[in-house]
Amino acid sequence: MNKNALFTDNYDISFLLETMMGPNAMRIVEEMANMLPISPDMRILDLGCGTGISSILLAEKYDVTVFAADLWISPTENAQRFSRLGLDSKIILLQVDATKEIPFAHEYFDMIISVDAYQYFGGNQAMLPKLLPFVKTGGLIAVAIPGFIQDYPEGQLPEEAQPFWAPDWYFYSCNWWKALWEKEPGITITMLREMDACQQAWDEYLQSPSWHAQKMIPIMQAGAGKYFNIIQIVGRKVS
Ligand SMILES: C[S@@+](CC[C@H](N)C(=O)[O-])C[C@H]1O[C@@H](n2cnc3c(N)ncnc32)[C@H](O)[C@@H]1O
Numbered sequence: 001m002n003k004n005a006l007f008t009d010n011y012d013i014s015f016l017l018e019t020m021m022g023p024n025a026m027r028i029v030e031e032m033a034n035m036l037p038i039s040p041d042m043r044i045l046d047l048g049c050g051t052g053i054s055s056i057l058l059a060e061k062y063d064v065t066v067f068a069a070d071l072w073i074s075p076t077e078n079a080q081r082f083s084r085l086g087l088d089s090k091i092i093l094l095q096v097d098a099t100k101e102i103p104f105a106h107e108y109f110d111m112i113i114s115v116d117a118y119q120y121f122g123g124n125q126a127m128l129p130k131l132l133p134f135v136k137t138g139g140l141i142a143v144a145i146p147g148f149i150q151d152y153p154e155g156q157l158p159e160e161a162q163p164f165w166a167p168d169w170y171f172y173s174c175n176w177w178k179a180l181w182e183k184e185p186g187i188t189i190t191m192l193r194e195m196d197a198c199q200q201a202w203d204e205y206l207q208s209p210s211w212h213a214q215k216m217i218p219i220m221q222a223g224a225g226k227y228f229n230i231i232q233i234v235g236r237k238v239s
Contacts, residue, residue, distance in 0.1 A: 007061045017208045021050040022116040023201035029054035031197045042110040048117020059090035069096035106133045111140045118143040119170035128184040142234040161224035187235035195230040
């Protein structure tokens with residue numbers, strides 16, 4: 001077996017296509033996790049896990065204990081999926097709204113990971129100080145979010161994206177996220193990059209039968225995708 005082969009490349013693609021809620025979260029979290037110091041004794045919060053594709057990767061590939069927390073997808077739906085995969089004892093499920101009370105103990109998690117979700121609740125100065133108490137000192141917050149390759153001032157989006165853009169995309173640039181995270185003294189940014197998986201993760205999503213995925217096809221066909229990236233930001237809790 002090729003030691004460099006990705007877990008994602010060998011995963012049941014029909015399961016992934018039926019389960020995806022956005023650009024292939026397994027591919028995205030695998031690229032991010034490859035760069036993180038993850039070991040099996042860790043407790044990781046997967047915040048905004050959706051249907052749990054990223055939680056599955058973390059549990060199956062890294063054997064960590066995952067707390068899979070989401071707002072829109074019910075824990076009951078996810079429990080059935082995780083149970084079918086034999087992951088009952090590795091993934092703990094909770095319904096959590098990150099903008100409300102966070103129901104965990106302080107200094108509880110080695111890491112918080114969030115894939116294609118943080119943009120919905122974290123694009124403000126309040127979220128990092130809210131989450132940091134739940135991470136052990138020295139622990140990491142690692143986020144992967146779809147965004148734009150540069151800042152586009154109000155009304156100046158590229159013309160291919162203009163007809164489709166809606167405020168609920170919450171797409172920002174690397175610089176925008178960097179400036180936001182640098183305002184928080186409790187965290188040091190250890191990595192900020194555009195992810196290599198972007199194109200493939202989007203291409204895979206467009207093959208999904210879901211209505212949301214199909215809605216993206218004309219947007220990509222119009223050429224808007226060349227302005228998209230997936231931004232990875234990792235920060236270490238310093239105090
Ligand atoms: C596009 S889906 C992505 C889900 C999954 N991470 C993935 O990549 O397949 C965005 C997720 O963000 C979650 N989300 C949005 N706002 C949230 C909030 N305030 N608290 C927790 N999760 C939230 C939603 O429940 C949804 O499952």
